[in-house]
Amino acid sequence: MKGAELKHGDLEGLLKGLLEKGVVDCLIVPHRAGKSVSYMLVKHADKIESSASALFAPSFSVNAANLVKGWTIKEKVGIVAKPCEIRAAVELIKLKQLDNESVLLITTDCSGAYTNQVYTEHYAEIGDQVDSAKITELEGKGITIRESCAICEHRLADVGDIIIASGAGDDLVVAGLTEKGEGALTALELSLEDKDLERAAEKEKIAAEAKAKLAGLPELSSLDALEEFLQDCIVCKNCRDMCPVCYCKECFFDQPLGDPAGGDLLNLAELRGAVGLPTGQLFYHLTRVYHVSTTCVGCGACEDACPKDIPLTRLYPVITQKVQEIFKYEPGKDVDEPLPFTAYEEEELEECLR
Amino acid sequence: MGEEAKEEFEPKIVGFTCNWCTYAAADLAGTSRKKYPPNSRIIRLMCSARLDPMFVLKALLNGADGVFFSGCHPGECHYIKGNFYARRRIAAIRTILKQFGLDDRFKSYWISASEGEKFANTMKSLTEEVKELGPNPMRGKII
Structure with missing residues (x-):
């Protein structure tokens, strides 16, 4: 895969570029409204919010794929969302409820999310982004991630056309997974180089944790x-x-x-x-x-x-x-x-x- | 339930069979005067791929003691590949039924048009198996 290294601050420009360069006609992106995070459909680049912090906010309101279900339009829609949402969009493409040619799927890393109510209520403690240590710490205070997130093995961005993967600290890697995705990044004039984003160890760790959580759930067996x-x-x-x-x-x-x-x-x-x-x-x-x-x-x-x-x-x-x-x-x-x-x-x- | 009551229990079995193979096999069993228990009620489908797994769910939830499905052997479908699709759907619904311990009451077979004897024998063993399971507990429930 081909990609580029960026900082958190560059994301705003990246998203604006997608609209300005005409790579997509509109963008569905997470949007911060006070303490809560929901989605917005953006047509004009100047409406992209300066803090791209909402992109990684561990809050789940609706599944973004559900918002575009059945959209059979010619205009190209960019969707920036969590892996589960992009996976749902991919399934919708296969079910012919979305046109692969008229979407650009951009997946962000997810570390597990809170329901939007919990997120809004505890925004002061949760903040803009969490990691697994923070999630455990908050769990101690009785603030827990959604059960479906706890048992999710696919939190690292590895589907869609473009992935935005978080690295250490402020670092990010943006990479194209498909030809469409690489084309979009090329159009943004990013200096692309071959990226080997091998995160097998991390993936395994998440999967093991998720499996343990799943095993702990009460089973419906009759x-x-x-x-x-x-x-x-x-x-x-x-x-x-x-x-x-x-x-x-x-x-x-x-x-x-x-x-x-x-x-x-x-x-x-x-x-x-x-x-x-x-x-x-x-x-x-x-x-x-x-x-x-x-x-x-x-x-x-x-x-x-x-x-x-x-x-x-x-x-x-x-x-x-x-x-x-x-x-x-x-x-x-x-x-x-x-x-x-x-x-x-x-x-x-x-x-x-x- | 006492031994006596168990003996009296006559299960109701709903069967879904494809028109070209198993329904013809049932016909053959009849014309060749093979005897088999009268507990099954057969619903004829034009192809095994017509079996919507919802039919199975609905029959079981409405108190059918047993449900079976039977079609042409894989590879011998009248419509070339209908039973290949059916096989995947049945595998899926069986996995779900298994989770709730309902899969014992759902059987699937492949019986071709020339297998009248096999059909009669299958009905015999199926009725015995369902009798062994006893009445479907869903029957008396208010759902």
């Missing part, structure tokens, strides 16, 4: 456990709406069969003696687990979206990971790799059938 887990679910479907890779235009659960009411519900009650209200928590969530089983990037947006505070990370990312394992598929890794359900081998999986 239908009774799942029923208990979901008993507070009001089937608001907010987890679906905030999920970046749940993309059907007409969801089954918005249709009469999936969302029975009135006479349909009476018929169901007649059949079963009684139905719970709201009905269909198990059917809804199990179906959704299957629907996102190969594409779930484990961003945890579903858990953040749940108004009843159900820890959905223990359901979605944890179980979909097991499905991804049987297909040896890692969502969001490579735009050219086919989705498991659109491909097959002539001889495979027989052991998974019985």
